[in-house]
């Protein structure tokens with residue numbers, strides 16, 4: 001697959017016929033729909049099922065928000081946040097806001113925490129801008145985004161009136177259930193549906209990811225195109241060695257069973273930092289259950305070599321590393337010669353920054369391998385919408401395969417409820433009276 005080249009040579013692993021067969025069976029199970037959690041397999045064929053009309057409808061709504069607001073607040077958490085955030089960061093100039101001219105509205109995020117300071121500073125900054133909001137929640141009942149939306153909705157209504165608020169707020173939620181659906185219907189907000197059979201962490205290629213990205217000026221058709229190509233490249237019937245998702249899942253499985261319990265995803269391109277965060281939810285919620293699962297961690301390089309490098313090189317040998325390696329930077333910056341050479345860097349004169357970055361990457365790879373950290377390399381040709389779309393689907397497909405190989409249902413997240421019950425009990429939510437008494441006694 002040209003957009004995702006998987007190199008497992010530095011893991012030192014030979015994949016046995018048995019593991020290969022297990023990976024192929026797991027992939028076939030995703031396609032047959034006979035495995036655990038099979039009511040959440042809508043993402044498998046999602047890319048190829050997105051129609052031009054759907055893309056057009058999303059673009060149309062995005063154009064409306066773009067025309068009305070210079071800041072669009074995107075409210076959501078977990079799978080209703082991380083996909084859009086990840087792609088937006090990957091596709092954005094990190095210094096965009098320093099430019100005097102802004103051609104696209106700024107998409108910012110809320111509802112991904114319950115920090116009073118974050119909320120206060122956000123509301124204060126919004127005062128200086130025309131605003132709109134996209135509120136996203138599959139269940140329609142998640143506390144963090146609901147609180148943020150209550151405040152942003154009030155701000156929009158106060159400024160523009162209720163009628164205009166319905167032109168500036170878009171809801172993305174379940175087709176029928178949940179408080180957000182009821183509210184959106186009552187207030188007359190335009191609404192996009194998150195399909196029943198697509199779980200939050202697999203929803204980046206639904207309006208959940210696509211609408212905020214279209215508002216920000218990201219080419220969503222290219223994103224989807226890249227995912228469609230990857231859907232084909234990882235389909236059932238593709239030979240194991242040709243299917244990067246199956247190979248990645250198989251190698252992870254072997255490493256895990258050999259005692260490597262922590263996977264560190266990293267990249268030498270800081271723009272990909274939130275791809276790591278999106279990936280952590282995808283793999284953490286899908287695999288971390290029944291006392292099992294690789295713990296997904298991440299680093300941004302080379303920054304974290306100066307903080308986590310020591311541990312990775314020399315700490316507990318329970319780690320392996322997966323590096324997303326970008327073959328071609330979009331820009332070119334040369335290191336110049338300096339007459340005085342006081343910093344001693346003239347040996348780098350005439351080289352591109354990316355050459356130094358590449359040598360850092362290759363040097364680190366060998367050092368970590370020598371230190372007992374197997375290294376998986378995922379090479380992508382560039383950071384573009386279609387490549388990122390392919391990368392997202394690659395990780396999703398590999399996650400489904402990997403979860404089935406591990407023997408868990410990769411599509412539920414029962415463990416997430418425990419903290420919610422405690423929080424509601426502590427906040428005296430109606431219906432939690434008994435739990436409230438019990439938990440307060442434990443404080």
Ligand SMILES: O=P(O)(O)OC[C@H]1OC(O)[C@H](O)[C@@H](O)[C@@H]1O
Nearest residue numbers: 078079080137138139142200416
């Ligand atoms: O989209 P929502 O229903 O608001 O859910 C947002 C997030 O909340 C959770 O508690 C789940 O663990 C996540 O899987 C989900 O993505």
